Amino acid sequence: MRFLYPLFSIVGFILLWTIAAFLIADPLLPGPVEVCSAIYREISSGALWHHLFITLWRVLASFIMAMVIGIGIGLAMGRSHMINGLFDPWLVFFLNIPALVVIFLCYIWGGLTEAAAIIAVVINKVPNVAVTLREGTRSLNYELEEMGQSFRYTQWQKFQHIILPQLQPFIVAAGRSGLSLIWKIVLVVEFIGRSDGVGFQLHTYFQLFDVAAILAYSLAFIAVMLLIEILIVQPWERYATRWRAEPA
Amino acid sequence: MQHVGVQSLLKVHIKNKTYLGANGVETQALKDAELTLTENSFTVFFGPSGCGKSTLLRILAGLDSDYEGEVHWAHPPKVGMVFQEPRLLPWRTVKENILLSADPTFSEQDFSQLVEVMGLTEMVSHFPGELSLGLSRRVAIARAFASKPNLLLLDEPFVSLDAPTAARLRQLVRTLWVDNPITAVMVTHDMREAVELGEEVLLFTARPGSIHDRLTILPTDRTSEATIEAKRSEVKSLYPHLFET
Numbered sequence: 001m002r003f004l005y006p007l008f009s010i011v012g013f014i015l016l017w018t019i020a021a022f023l024i025a026d027p028l029l030p031g032p033v034e035v036c037s038a039i040y041r042e043i044s045s046g047a048l049w050h051h052l053f054i055t056l057w058r059v060l061a062s063f064i065m066a067m068v069i070g071i072g073i074g075l076a077m078g079r080s081h082m083i084n085g086l087f088d089p090w091l092v093f094f095l096n097i098p099a100l101v102v103i104f105l106c107y108i109w110g111g112l113t114e115a116a117a118i119i120a121v122v123i124n125k126v127p128n129v130a131v132t133l134r135e136g137t138r139s140l141n142y143e144l145e146e147m148g149q150s151f152r153y154t155q156w157q158k159f160q161h162i163i164l165p166q167l168q169p170f171i172v173a174a175g176r177s178g179l180s181l182i183w184k185i186v187l188v189v190e191f192i193g194r195s196d197g198v199g200f201q202l203h204t205y206f207q208l209f210d211v212a213a214i215l216a217y218s219l220a221f222i223a224v225m226l227l228i229e230i231l232i233v234q235p236w237e238r239y240a241t242r243w244r245a246e247p248a
Numbered sequence: 249m250q251h252v253g254v255q256s257l258l259k260v261h262i263k264n265k266t267y268l269g270a271n272g273v274e275t276q277a278l279k280d281a282e283l284t285l286t287e288n289s290f291t292v293f294f295g296p297s298g299c300g301k302s303t304l305l306r307i308l309a310g311l312d313s314d315y316e317g318e319v320h321w322a323h324p325p326k327v328g329m330v331f332q333e334p335r336l337l338p339w340r341t342v343k344e345n346i347l348l349s350a351d352p353t354f355s356e357q358d359f360s361q362l363v364e365v366m367g368l369t370e371m372v373s374h375f376p377g378e379l380s381l382g383l384s385r386r387v388a389i390a391r392a393f394a395s396k397p398n399l400l401l402l403d404e405p406f407v408s409l410d411a412p413t414a415a416r417l418r419q420l421v422r423t424l425w426v427d428n429p430i431t432a433v434m435v436t437h438d439m440r441e442a443v444e445l446g447e448e449v450l451l452f453t454a455r456p457g458s459i460h461d462r463l464t465i466l467p468t469d470r471t472s473e474a475t476i477e478a479k480r481s482e483v484k485s486l487y488p489h490l491f492e493t
């Protein structure tokens with residue numbers, strides 16, 4: 001039954017959507033059939049794969065950069081009062097600056113380039129990662145670190161076996177919210193200043209008022225992100241938390 | 249006995265060790281605590297809870313250097329520590345926990361042998377969360393052995409083990425100490441443990457802790473239940489404060 005309810009909900013929605021589209025009969029509210037044929041059209045022309053792939057590449061590049069930089073800053077802030085004091089005002093600043101302003105400034109100062117686009121996304125995401133990881137670092141277990149010290153663990157062993165496993169839930173949380181935030185920002189960045197990618201396509205079809213194509217690209221991208229969640233994020237999380245399993 | 253020439257490994261004089269609690273309240277844990285450890289000796293810290301035994305042990309382990317006083321080593325020790333809590337890595341298996349702390353010369357065969365004697369063979373691929381406290385303590389002891397220390401520090405290592413297991417592990421610690429050039433320090437508040445293992449028992453005062461007397465345990469003291477009990481009553485009548493628990 002647990003699986004039936006969501007299924008029921010989705011099928012119900014599609015039915016409602018079909019009926020509404022049929023009754024209103026306006027190209028600005030295309031039905032599921034029109035959206036599917038738009039997806040099919042974009043796939044067979046190769047455009048969907050092309051733009052999807054480019055957007056995915058941007059998401060991945062900025063995701064990795066934002067995570068690495070954010071984890072580094074968060075760790076340093078959680079460990080050192082001095083670094084925390086130095087960075088904290090800027091963290092608050094960058095947490096509250098509108099994403100759009102960062103994007104504009106990056107394009108103005110960096111030109112309409114790939115690097116400027118990626119940096120804009122990274123700047124938008126780093127503060128959230130840093131805040132989450134600072135919390136994680138502050139909650140580190142001191143007794144285990146002492147244990148590692150007494151048994152002469154190397155710095156790398158301490159990081160790998162004592163610190164990282166404790167930060168793992170925080171990294172997963174930052175990564176989860178990071179991925180969903182980043183792909184939305186990447187679309188905006190593409191919308192404003194790139195000539196390829198899903199965001200650029202949405203821009204084009206927005207000017208044409210082609211709602212079916214807009215929905216086609218959105219659905220395709222959501223599907224890809226869902227696949228990443230199911231095929232990569234969840235299995236990794238299960239693997240990393242297997243020690244939490246209850247005694248058999 | 250294993251003593252070839254008595255050399256001192258360590259001289260300690262802690263004039264003052266004070267903790268600053270989270271609420272700003274200061275607790276003086278140690279005051280003028282003095283001791284000398286001779287090479288390859290087995291020393292027991294005996295005293296009521298809260299008198300600073302763990303604190304002194306942590307200082308010997310080099311984990312705390314925030315004190316007034318001096319600690320002089322004849323040579324830097326290689327510490328193997330059994331903490332009062334097991335302190336295992338919950339996200340690593342029993343085997344990984346032991347091997348991560350093991351000496352480089354500790355072989356796969358040494359490992360099988362060690363877990364066999366410790367009664368942990370069935371458990372090596374389990375995670376600590378799946379073990380009882382008693383089993384976790386055994387892993388913690390195995391981990392300290394695997395690190396091949398020359399200074400073994402044991403902080404109430406046999407608490408909450410069932411009696412037969414505790415007796416077996418005491419025997420193991422004793423064998424390890426007899427067979428290897430190891431200096432051992434054990435914290436306990438159980439006189440049987442103290443007499444069974446120690447050569448010298450240091451009796452602590454209540455907090456702020458210092459060492460106000462020492463008992464020398466002769467090998468013959470360990471031989472029978474009756475002599476152990478006699479030792480216990482003797483200490484108890486002299487220092488009743490050591491036994492309030």
Ligand SMILES: Nc1ncnc2c1ncn2[C@@H]1O[C@H](COP(=O)(O)OP(=O)(O)O)[C@@H](O)[C@H]1O
Binds near residue numbers: 267
């Ligand atoms: N980290 C700490 N912060 C504040 N007080 C502490 C800390 N560790 C120990 N103490 C206090 O110092 C005293 C001695 O503690 P401890 O050495 O653990 O005693 P024992 O091992 O003899 O039971 C106790 O009163 C304890 O409350």
Ligand SMILES: [Mg+2]
Binds near residue numbers: 298302303332403
């Ligand atoms: Mg203690």
